[in-house]
Amino acid sequence: MKYEIKCVGVLTSGGDAPGMNAAIRAVTRTAIFNGIRVKAIYRGYKGLITNEIVEFQTQNVSNIIQQGGTILKTARCMEFMTPEGRKLAYENMRNAEIDALVVIGGDGTFTGARIFAQEFNVPIIGLPGTIDNDLSGTDTTIGYDTALNTIIQSVDKIRDTATSHERLFFIEVMGRDAGFLALNSALASGAEAAIIPERETQVDQLEELIRNGFRKSKNSSIVIVAESEITGGANGLAKRMREEHPEYDVRVTILGHIQRGGSPTAQDRILASRMGVAAIDALMDEQRSIMIGVVNDEIVHVPFTKAIKDDKPVNAGLLGVLQILSI
Numbered sequence: 027m028k029y030e031i032k033c034v035g036v037l038t039s040g041g042d043a044p045g046m047n048a049a050i051r052a053v054t055r056t057a058i059f060n061g062i063r064v065k066a067i068y069r070g071y072k073g074l075i076t077n078e079i080v081e082f083q084t085q086n087v088s089n090i091i092q093q094g095g096t097i098l099k100t101a102r103c104m105e106f107m108t109p110e111g112r113k114l115a116y117e118n119m120r121n122a123e124i125d126a127l128v129v130i131g132g133d134g135t136f137t138g139a140r141i142f143a144q145e146f147n148v149p150i151i152g153l154p155g156t157i158d159n160d161l162s163g164t165d166t167t168i169g170y171d172t173a174l175n176t177i178i179q180s181v182d183k184i185r186d187t188a189t190s191h192e193r194l195f196f197i198e199v200m201g202r203d204a205g206f207l208a209l210n211s212a213l214a215s216g217a218e219a220a221i222i223p224e225r226e227t228q229v230d231q232l233e234e235l236i237r238n239g240f241r242k243s244k245n246s247s248i249v250i251v252a253e254s255e256i257t258g259g260a261n262g263l264a265k266r267m268r269e270e271h272p273e274y275d276v277r278v279t280i281l282g283h284i285q286r287g288g289s290p291t292a293q294d295r296i297l298a299s300r301m302g303v304a305a306i307d308a309l310m311d312e313q314r315s316i317m318i319g320v321v322n323d324e325i326v327h328v329p330f331t332k333a334i335k336d337d338k339p340v341n342a343g344l345l346g347v348l349q350i351l352s353i
């Protein structure tokens with residue numbers, strides 16, 4: 027070990043995602059395996075400011091790999107966005123003898139981490155924990171696969187009732203301004219279309235897609251809509267359809283927070299475990315201000331500045347696949 031880190035702090039921040047617990051477990055056990063103490067920080071950056079810091083042993087993370095949510099709780103913390111708040115966070119961190127941090131969260135979490143690391147020269151490694159899959163430099167994020175599976179289970183159920191009543195369903199899924207969940211859940215559930223923010227023109231094509239569907243005597247249509255101002259959300263699209271086509275029996279389902287919950291899939295548990303180990307390895311290897319990612323099944327190191335760049339492309343070819351398969 028080149029740079030000696032004696033104690034690492036771990037926290038979860040921003041929106042919770044299934045698999046965060048598997049990541050906490052992996053970070054804790056890998057650190058202890060390497061002779062590094064672990065301090066768990068509760069409620070994200072808020073816990074650093076309010077001093078909710080507890081030392082963890084290996085048994086503190088027993089029996090959590092299968093649990094959704096995060097045992098460390100999470101929070102959105104406005105105070106950490108101020109220099110005074112971050113100064114307090116740093117002082118508490120030093121008083122707790124924490125030398126480095128592993129932060130598990132999304133782009134906001136990494137934005138805060140980058141600023142904090144720069145201001146106080148703190149070694150910080152990030153793990154991508156978000157169901158939205160909207161971080162650049164990694165093929166997938168912790169929680170995304172579980173959310174995708176939760177969505178398709180719900181869509182399968184809605185399909186049963188949609189078919190019975192010959193209805194047009196708009197189902198809204200999460201993703202913030204990214205269409206990964208909408209596009210891939212549409213493919214996996216056999217939906218007629220996906221409306222995603224990355225393809226604004228689709229909203230104009232929607233009518234055609236649906237008309238084709240009904241003309242071909244399908245007795246129901248399901249359109250997955252990504253939550254976003256750009257798409258107008260499921261309610262926005264349904265309103266338009268009702269006005270323009272009163273003949274359709276239009277229904278809306280907003281899946282909401284059900285998408286965040288549940289036991290993580292095998293894929294998310296494995297991803298979180300690998301990334302947790304890689305985070306401690308990276309710290310011991312003197313890596314700083316990077317997110318752990320996975321590209322082509324290999325662990326990669328992504329600078330925070332790149333991870334939070336809002337440019338992760340959806341695979342546009344998948345829209346074509348969806349269109350072919352929905353005839």
Ligand code: ATP
Nearest residue numbers: 040041102103106107131132133134135137138156
């Ligand atoms: P998700 O993608 O699930 O929403 P996230 O990490 O993007 O997760 P945010 O609420 O955006 O969630 O950010 C989490 C926390 O990171 C914020 O509550 C705040 O404490 C901190 N943070 C975000 N942006 C900044 C910033 N510009 N400066 C300092 N801290 C920040």
